[in-house]
Amino acid sequence: MKRTILSAAALLLFLTACGQSADDPARDTVRTADVFAMDTYMNLKAYGSHADEALQAAQERIAGLEQMLSVTNSGSEVYAINHANGKPISVSPETAAILETAHQVRMESNGALCISLYPLLKAWGFTTDSLQVPSDETIAAELRRADDDQIRLIDGELTLPEGMEIDLGALAKGYTGDAVIEEMRKCGVTSAIISLGGNVQALGGKPEGDALEPWSVGITNPFAPDTNFGIVQVQDQAVVTSGNYERFFKDDDGNLYWHILDPEDGRPADNGLVSVTVIGSSGLRCDALSTALFVEGTERAEEHWRAAGDFEMVLVTSDAKVLVSEGIADAFTSTSDLPYEVLHYDENA
Numbered sequence: 001m002k003r004t005i006l007s008a009a010a011l012l013l014f015l016t017a018c019g020q021s022a023d024d025p026a027r028d029t030v031r032t033a034d035v036f037a038m039d040t041y042m043n044l045k046a047y048g049s050h051a052d053e054a055l056q057a058a059q060e061r062i063a064g065l066e067q068m069l070s071v072t073n074s075g076s077e078v079y080a081i082n083h084a085n086g087k088p089i090s091v092s093p094e095t096a097a098i099l100e101t102a103h104q105v106r107m108e109s110n111g112a113l114c115i116s117l118y119p120l121l122k123a124w125g126f127t128t129d130s131l132q133v134p135s136d137e138t139i140a141a142e143l144r145r146a147d148d149d150q151i152r153l154i155d156g157e158l159t160l161p162e163g164m165e166i167d168l169g170a171l172a173k174g175y176t177g178d179a180v181i182e183e184m185r186k187c188g189v190t191s192a193i194i195s196l197g198g199n200v201q202a203l204g205g206k207p208e209g210d211a212l213e214p215w216s217v218g219i220t221n222p223f224a225p226d227t228n229f230g231i232v233q234v235q236d237q238a239v240v241t242s243g244n245y246e247r248f249f250k251d252d253d254g255n256l257y258w259h260i261l262d263p264e265d266g267r268p269a270d271n272g273l274v275s276v277t278v279i280g281s282s283g284l285r286c287d288a289l290s291t292a293l294f295v296e297g298t299e300r301a302e303e304h305w306r307a308a309g310d311f312e313m314v315l316v317t318s319d320a321k322v323l324v325s326e327g328i329a330d331a332f333t334s335t336s337d338l339p340y341e342v343l344h345y346d347e348n349a
Contacts, residue, residue: 027191028207031055037066038173040197046184047191047207054187058180058194065179068094069172071118071127071165078168082118086162091153094179098171098284099153105288106148109304112295113288114263116146116160118167126259127167131249133257143266174287177201177238181283198246198290200239201283214331220245221336222275222316229336230314232328238283242290243275243316244268260294271297274318279328280311289313298323302343 031051035042042062046054070076081089091099099115106113118127119142125131134142145163152159160166173196181203184192192203193215205212214233221229222243232239247259262269276294278286289311293301298317305313305325312328322340324332329342 028209033059035059035062037062038069038176038196040173042197043195044180045193046189048189050188051192054184054189054192057183057187061179061183062176065094065172065176068092069098069168069175071167071169078166081158081160082165084160086160088157088159090156091158093156094175095158095168096153096156098168098175099151099158101175101284101288102168102171103148103151103153105285105292108308109292109296109300111148111263112300113170113292114146114148114261115166115168115170116148116151116164117261117263117266118165119145120261120266121167121259124257124259124261125249126247131257133251139266143263146263146266170291171284171288173197173199174238174240174283174285177283177287198241198243199283199287202234202237202239205235218335219277219314220275221338223320223338227336229316229322229334229338230324230340231333231335232277232279232314233331233333234279237279237281238286239277239279240283240286240290241275241277242294245274260291262295269295269297270318271295271300272318273297273301273315275316276301277314278311279313286311302347305343306345306347 027048030045030047033044033055044055044058067073068077071078073079077091077095102113102115121127123134123138123142150161177194177196177199180194181201184203190204191207194201200217202215206215214235216231216233217239218228219230219232219241221227222245225245242260244258248256250256258268260269273294276290278289280286293304296304301315312325315323320338322338323343324340325343326345334340
């Protein structure tokens with residue numbers, strides 16, 4: 001199967017020819033901005049004469065999307081959807097695009113991605129400061145309300161069954177990354193990199209003299225979150241990671257519970273993976289896939305990757321092994337003692 005991910009070398013040749021203009025006297029000048037939004041710290045970095053303008057536009061876009069997609073803000077579209085009591089709600093093209101991607105990835109993953117688990121997330125306390133293990137009865141009751149197949153989006157109008165609530169947290173930062181990169185393009189920036197929590201997205205390459213070099217993106221070691229276990233080099237791509245170390249708590253017996261829930265049983269997904277990094281051209285799709293693959297587990301994630309053909313991935317298993325998909329292997333460098341192997345398109349290779 002032909003893959004759409006270019007090698008770092010090929011990307012370098014392409015972007016040196018048509019990337020940021022060498023005529024820009026400020027092409028090596030970098031501007032940065034730090035933002036706290038969507039419950040995470042974000043860092044925006046842009047190069048060139050239009051960097052300041054681009055950063056301003058990017059921050060305004062982030063603020064607008066946070067207002068639109070927040071599950072708790074009473075003025076957001078998502079809040080209106082969740083409190084419509086079964087009535088249809090008109091949604092923006094942005095929200096519709098996110099919902100359509102959620103549906104697509106849900107179908108690909110046989111239901112591993114589920115956006116109607118918000119009541120369960122609340123029951124576990126992941127949306128508040130009251131983290132707890134809910135009773136079996138509570139989990140069962142809330143799980144009965146979660147069924148993405150009942151979500152209807154027709155001609156820009158969304159209808160949920162009464163009592164159902166959705167959360168777009170598994171996709172919102174990915175969509176925001178795409179939107180920020182587009183704002184920067186509109187402002188004339190051709191080299192930038194943004195970090196939205198666990199989502200990193202690159203525009204072009206990093207200016208180094210007269211050339212553009214790949215961006216080096218570190219991938220967090222889930223067993224030692226203050227360190228990286230590897231680095232992947234990318235240009236014009238998103239690198240999105242979901243892991244069990246991001247939001248978690250322990251009970252009195254030392255059992256660990258994390259925020260990525262399995263829609264099969266309403267409990268933290270424990271299917272052999274502790275970290276999933278997805279690399280691709282769309283931040284939105286990568287964001288959705290990182291959650292879906294985590295829930296799917298190792299074998300199903302590999303099958304999903306081979307079937308889809310439009311993304312690459314780096315998996316970390318619960319027994320501390322790293323699996324790197326073939327299309328990104330040449331751009332991946334291990335920086336830890338974790339053993340790793342390459343997954344091939346032909347599983348018999």
